[in-house]
Amino acid sequence: MRFTTVDYIIFALLLILSSAIGLYYALSGGKQRTTQEFLLANRSMGFIPVSLSLLATFQSAVAILGVPSEIYRFGTEYWFLGCSYILGLLIPAYIFIPVFYRLRLTSTYEYLELRFSKIVRICGTVTFIFQMVIYMGVVLYAPALAFNAVTGFSLWGVVLTMGLVCTLYTTLGGLKAVIWTDVIQTLVMFAGQLAVIIVGTAKVGGIQDVWSIALENNKISGIxxxxxxxxxxxxxxxxxxxxxxxxxxxxxNQAQVQRYLSSRTEKEAILSCYAVFPCQQLVLGLGCLTGLVMFAYYQKNEIQNPEMIAVPDQMVLYFVMDILQDFPGLPGLFVACLFSGALSTISSAFNSLATVTMEDLIKPYYPGLTESRATLLSKGLALTYGLLCLGMAYISSLMGSVLQAALSIFGIVGGPLLGIFCLGFFFPFTNSIGAVTGLLAGLVMAFWIGISSFVDRMAAGASSSPVLNVTSAPDVGNLTTTVLTTLLTSTMAPKGPTGMKRFHALSYMWYSAHNSTTVVIVGIIVSLLTGPMKGRDVDPRTVYLVLPKLLFFLPERYKEKLRFGVPHVAEDNPNLIVEEKSCNGFLNGNVKGSEKDDMEESAIGFSRTDGGHSYVVQETSL
Incomplete structure (x- = not known):
């Protein structure tokens, strides 16, 4: 099973097109001369390309290979993950996106400094960089390894080609190139998956045969x-x-928030989040259907080389090469689909890492940095992370079974990061000490469970030699959760685990919830013990007061207490506080005349409405 000339041409066209898009944006428009253009596409993107880029960022190669493999072995129960998409996308659309967009951030972790302190921002940034650097090598090496096993391509030739092409268009074209290549790559992913489903279904005998075979073999799962x-x-x-x-x-996640922030308006940013919902459902459905078609096909046809699919991630590629060998060009299309997933994820990683490094670790300490030098440095950072990715891919190749432990550890970092943002958004009395302590507690808990779970399973494998099952990635693919779902799980779990070992067996689907909850609980307790933050010291633009909204039926005076003293924000303009802080307390309503002039002179950080009457006064010098 080898590529034909047509397959090579189709695969090469994807790489050439991706590079051409990067070159185009390097030579057109503003030519990536400012950090705003390079990192945020000048905040000029529409919701359709942004939504497709949001989808492509986490629809990685691991997901394209993993979801069908999951369905092939365990049935369609995994499909119920789609239920989580409703609240999982509505909450960001209603809460997170408006706050991030109105604050005009570049790095997500700028929020942590506005809400807490600089040390919290640095802790969040370092955690994110650790997460992404590990993941980059894995997402590049894993599909290249599977590809090499079934097509005979040079492993390191594939790794170098992908890494260099991705680094080229990300460094040259900035976020605009990343988003538009994501759009092309998303379309290629859909085309590749559809080609496999259509041909596979026809070879089985039709969709009814696929369904009946799956039903007879208990692959259609109930709730x-x-x-x-x-x-x-x-x-x-x-x-x-x-x-x-x-x-x-x-x-x-920085990679996604950066796309929201590149939108022309807040409304388009929210629309892009809504548009992802049907796309995610479609992607999940295609992955599940591919798994069912693959299962039905091999119920009717003998697997010629069982050793080829000993590793679950190789099953899909083996199936593709098996059924599409009579259709020159289609294997190349699916491989292009597979590597589109990898390229979109890696390019997003390069760009987001360059962004947080520049905005959180360099600019605050070099405030005099000129725009041209900052842009050049951002491009250098993207290039550096691209080369680092190749190094991480090499390290991944040496890790052997330890690679699975690394994947497990990496995947559980997303939960603690979510927890620290939840502390800031929903609990206005929490302070920076509570935030840092909560984050550390969440990371310790996450690493403890992940490593212990891995060690327990390895011990079980040594004693009983069970068949190992690498859990597939969710269709949302990666940065945080792709790896979460590639955790090693055994089809023959240790019998009757007790005590702490029972806790190690926690389902991987609860990891993010468990670890983020740990951060929130520890953060609240430590904040209360060390002196909760006073509401008047909290920037009201950085919090979302959920309790007054949930308990809307309470009398106004009780809802006011649930604000914990946080000033009100004008309904028509969420950037403006309508209760200004002065030396005499809060002044309700508009400030006019000489009072306005006096406050303007004494205020530190305020803004006015278009009419010039209302002021945001964060602090005064009186």
Whole structure:
């Protein structure tokens, strides 16, 4: 099973087109001469390309290979993850996106400094960089390894080609190039998956045969209402645990937030989040259908080389090469689809890492940096992270089984990061000490569970030699959660685990929820013990007071207490505080005449409405 000339041409066209888009944006428009253009596309993008880019960022190669493999072996229960998409996308659209967009951020972690302090911002940034650097090598090496196994391509030739092409168009074209290549790559992904489904279904005998074979072999799963958190998949772990996974991806992850911030308006940013919902459902459905078609095909046809699919991630590529060998060009289309997923994820990683490094770790300490030098440095950072990605891919190749432990550890970083943002958004009395302590507690808990779970499974494998199952990635693919779902799980779990070992068996779908909850609980307790933050010291633009909204039926005086003293924000312009802080307390209403002039002279940081009557006064010098 080898590529034909037509397959090589189709695959090469994808790489050439991606590079051409980067070159185009390097030579047109503003020519990537400012950091705003390079990192945020001059905040000029429409919601359609942004939404497709949001989808492509986490529809990685691991997902394209993993979801069908999951369905092939365990049935369609995984499909219920789609239930989590509703709240997992509505909450970012209503809460996270408006706050981030109105604050005019570049890095998500700027929010942590506005809400807490600089040390919290740095902790968040360093955690994110650690997460992404590990992931970059993995997402590049894993599909290249599977591709090499079934097509005979040179492994390191594929790794170098992908890494260099991706680095080229990201460094030259900035975020605009990343978003528009994501659009092209998304379309290629859909085309590749559809080609496999159509041809595979025809070879099985039709969609009815696919369904009946799956039904006869118990691959069509019912709803599992078992509330046990140690059960691998249930409606609760997929539906509720999945919400936390989605929030860590589409709510607070830098790669996604950066796309929201590149939108022309706040409305377009929110629309892009809405538009992702049907796309995600479609992608999940295509992945599940591919798995069912693959299962039905091999029920009717013998697997010629069983050793080729010993590793689950190779199953899909083997199936593709098997059924499409009589259709020159279609194998190349699917491989282009596979590597589109990898390219879109890696390019997003390069760009987001360059952004947080520049905005959080360089600019604050070099305020005199000129715009031209900052832009050049941003491009240098993107290039550096691209080369680092190749190095991480090499390290991944040396890790062997330890790679799975690295994947597990990386995947659970998203939960603590979500937790620290939830502390800032929903609990206005929490302080920076509570935030840092909560983040550290969440990371410790996450690493403890992940490593212990891995060690326990390795011990079980050594004693009973069970068949290992690499859990597939969710269709949202990666940065935080792709790896979460590639955790090693055994089809023969240790019998009757007790004590702490029982806790190690927690379903991977609960990891993000568990770790983010740990951050919130520890952060609240430590904040209360060390002196809660006073409402008047909190920038009201950085919090979302959920309790007054949920308990809307309470009398006004009780709802006011639930604000914890946070000043009100004007309904028509959320950037403006309507209760200004002065030396005499709060002044309700508009400020006019000489009072306005006096306050203007004494205020530190304020803004006015278009009419010039209302002021935002954060502090005064009186």
């Amino acid at each position: 599992n209402f078992n509330p046990d958190p140690f059960v691998r998949h249930s409606i609760w772990s997929l539906g509720i645990g999945g919400i936390f996974l989605m929030l860590s991806l589409y709510g607070v």
